[in-house]
Amino acid sequence: MQVVLPRIGTVAAWRKEARRLAAAGVAPEAVIWSVGTAAPDLFAAALPTAAGAVALTLPRVAVEGLETALMHSDPERFARAYALVLRLSRRELRWGDRSDPMMRRVLDQEKAVRRDIHKMHAFVRFREVTPPGANRRAFAAWFEPDHHILEAGAPFFARRFGDMDWLIATPTLTARFECGEMQISETCDTRPPPADATEHLWRVYFANIFNPARLMVQAMQSNMPRKYWKNLPEADLIPELIRSAPARVAAMREAEAQMPDPRLQKRLSAIAAQRIKD
Amino acid sequence: MAQKALSEKLAILADAAKYDASCASSGGERRNSRAGKSLGSTTGAGICHAWAPDGRCISLLKILLTNFCIYDCAYCINRASSGVERARFTVEEVVTLTLEFYRRNYIEGLFLSSGIIRSPDETMADMVRVARTLREREHFRGYIHLKTIPDAAPELIAEAGKWADRLSINVELPTEDALSSLAPEKSVHTIHGAMAEVKARGEAAKDRTKRGTRAPRFAPAGQSTQMIIGADPASDGEILHRSARLYGDYALRRVYYSAFSPIPDASKMLPLIRPPLVREHRLYQADWLMRNYGFDAPEIAAPGKNLDLEIDPKLAWALANRQHFPLDVNRAPREMLLRVPGIGTRSVERILKARRYRTLRYEDLVAIGCVIRNAEPFITLPGWSPRGLPDDANLRARFAPPPEQLSLF
Secondary structure, eight states, rough: HHHHOOOSSHHHHHHHHHHHHHHTTTTTGOEEEESSSOOOOTTOOSSOTTTTOOOOOOOOOHHHHHHHHHSSSSHHHHHHHHHHHHHHHTTSSTTTTTTTTHHHHHHHHHHHHHHHHHHHHOOOOEEEEEETTOSSSSEEOOOOOSSOOHHHHHHHHHHHHHSSSSEEOHHHSSEEETTTTTEEEHHHHOSSSOOOTTTHHHHHHHHHHHHHOGGHHHHHHHHHHGGGGOOOTTGHHHHHHHHHHHHHHHHHHHHHHHHHOHHHHHHHHHHHHHHHOO | OOOOHHHHHHHHHHHTTTTOOOOOOOOOOBBBTTSSSSSSBBBBSSOOEOOOOOOOOOOOEEEBBBBOOOOTTTTTTTTTTTOOOOOOOHHHHHHHHHHHHHHHTTEEEEEEEEOSSOHHHHHHHHHHHHHHIIIIIOOOOOOOEEEEOOOSSSHHHHHHHOOEEEEEEOOSSSSSHHHHHHHHOOHHHHHHHHHHHHHHHHHHHSSSTTSSSBOOOOOOOOEEEEEEEEESOOHHHHHHHHHHHHHHOHHHOOEEEEEEEOTOOOOOOOOOOOOOHHHHHHHHHHHHHHHHHHHHHHHHHTTTTOOOOSOHHHHHHHHOOOOGOOOTTTTTTTOOOOTTTOHHHHHHHHHHHHHHHHHHHHHHHHHTTOOOOHGGEOOOOOOOOOOOOOGOTTTHHHOOOOOOOOOOO
């Protein structure tokens, strides 16, 4: 049989459907999961049988972990999660047992989603779009996550930016926060918001907080992968900063060798003399 | 003198602040602005919003209020005798920059430090004014870290703690001798005095008064400090001993180690070296072992000794203390598991949890996430026996990078 989940509130809908299917005793291989409007399945059977009903009882960590893993972009995630909850509820498997391949896959996907949410919190960059005469300032951002995390990631911004209006658009969904109310809707405008004058100051800061004497490009890239760069206003400075770093350090060394330092020497010898006297 | 534009000042005063290693925005209380009357939140975990090509995270707007300074510390780019270009922010400029950057989600908050102008008290008062304006007038609830000036009056430190999440006072150099020769105006006693003050006020703020009301807030994310490595001849043993004392005596949250790196217009007293980045990394690893793995400083590096640069300090300890190994992973207590190379704190928790249900096998350790190659010689469990490995005289060669032929040219 076929289950079609909505694009908004996917995880909550999956949970409801999974309960219903388990209560009806439907086997995992008999369900085809999809999101949005799927093509009709020619072999889908209409009525599930009631034999072998399973009541889903899961520990709290398992529910939280599964709901996170269900935001992953893997199209198999719904089927895998349904098979897993049946096994967990029948006590065939313990949540967190990494020696089971299916469990491990779900745990790894959960981790990937958490990381993606964390990166969203870090790399969303707002641009000011306040209309003239408005009494609340307004900001907008364009962000491209790897997984379906907007609904889970957006409340963070509501807690952080309570006194302003904001909008975060992703290729599929858009989160909108206006006068203290947050709404999720389908994205209609896929253009990034126009540039903002403060970005210039941020770029000045980024270029100047960098220490050319400690160039470590690998460490930067593993934490800020290139896929995020195109939506970061500071990222196009990076190649030039890397390229010019060795020359800047060499220049510091040159200057170092020539610089006389009479004031410091004088002061130090005075301190040394004072010490000897004491 | 003509007034500098805001972006010019930002360039100078961010450049001057980059030698401070800390950029942490973690610890302390949780706040949010969901009610709509304020701006900002702290989650307790801290977020890095960008990474510079030096591999360091950018979490806070890290700037100096001014880089004019009456002190003359040889290692510092802003010392009185340096020819570096000078600038000074007004309180309003720092407040505006912080808020505008914060609203665009560039930063978690502000890390404000300053050169000393006129007097320590006046400088500290300006920094406190920035924090107070952000909190009181702008209702800012993001993170604030203030670098405290050790000679400032105790009332100013008390007020700094009221507005800031974290305070820090740099010990600058690992030994007293180095401090008095390279930073003639600073003294270990004043620095320690200020740290003790911050610790005492922090503890008082956690208590309740007799009537059960809360004491006034004081720097809920505690205090931290920074030491410069490689500008003086102190050994790693001395450095770690100093850190252990700082953690113990002043309840510091973190000690940061900053490899001394060439600065523009450096003093001639200091070595013309490449920053000792590997050494800095090993010191951080050793520091981690002291804070999270139950190691004592002398176990990692005896006084006067340096850390092995080729292998990490945990592995070095295990190689030097082979009488404890191999360890039975299914029976060993937590404190011994923590000492096995390749097994971190998270793996130890997973092992202890899984052990309650069944006996662990070699394959399970891989699934748990241990670095199995490092752990192998030191453990035994079903599916794996190290045989003679723990006593192998060449065991170090398994981990250290291969010896290199020196170049003739």
